[in-house]
Amino acid sequence: MPELPEVETIKNGLAKTIVGHKIKQIEVFSNKSFLGKKERLLGSEIVLVERRGKNLIVSTDRANILLIHLKMTGQLIYLRGDKRLAGGHPSRDWLAELPNKHTRVMISFSNNSRLFFNDLRKFGWIKIIKNKDKQSLLSGLGPEPLQKNFNDNYLFTVANKYPKRTIKQLLLDQSIVAGIGNIYADEALFLAKINPQSRPADLAKKDYQNLVTSVKKVLRLSLLHGGTSDRDYLNIEGKKGGMQNYLHVYHRQDQDCLLCGEKIVKIKLAGRGTHYCPNCQKGTTK
């Protein structure tokens, strides 16, 4: 489910809601979804919520903190303790039914608010780690795509270390750049007019420049819209994002390209569904 914009939106939501509260209780409904001894967290106060790539880091005032990865279908839903429903619209009544059959973990706080970790496919996890291990556990991640060290020189250099891979595979490799997933890889390549099957040597320096700019552009736009709710993604209030209305190629196979009118195609590339416009994304400037 969540890529950088979605995880960032969740991080911002958590920072506004759970910081300053103490963990009162943790209920685990699926053992593979919560790793570590939950007792170690009881009584600790949340002091900071951060994001690195697609990981969430929830720090406490103790040595033990939480590392969270939502993988494909993980959701974090926050409910205040006053039991008031968020709006009371019929479509949102499901919030009142939490925990439900997809709730894997429920964390209760000192102010009686609760955080639900829902995850249909059980790929995601919440892990207790030592604060001092935080850096080393995340050390395999590449630069943040919105920071300055993700630039054309960097991508050009690192891509040419892997001449056999396609440019899309490189964008999806978290050790090369951290936070891009299938949606934004396809969207960034469309914006840059680069065919996802291109190999590093097919691309000119200018293409790398365009691609870096396009990655940053599409991620920033998505942040503005609160992320993409293609299937399961919801923010911590249980609401959808809006970026799905602004996608050019992802999940738009057989529809007309918004730029040229040709049909968007979907292929399988390195095991992932890959969407692009064969006309707009023909080649490169090389």
Next chain:
DNA sequence: CACTTGACCTGTCCGC
């Protein structure tokens, strides 16, 4: 070593 495939899960959708 570098790259590809299958596995992890549950649910939905599409074709027959």
Next chain:
DNA sequence: TGCGGACAGGTCAAGT
């Protein structure tokens, strides 16, 4: 309507 197979925002481990 039912059944089987393919597929789904991600990442590992195992296999080639």
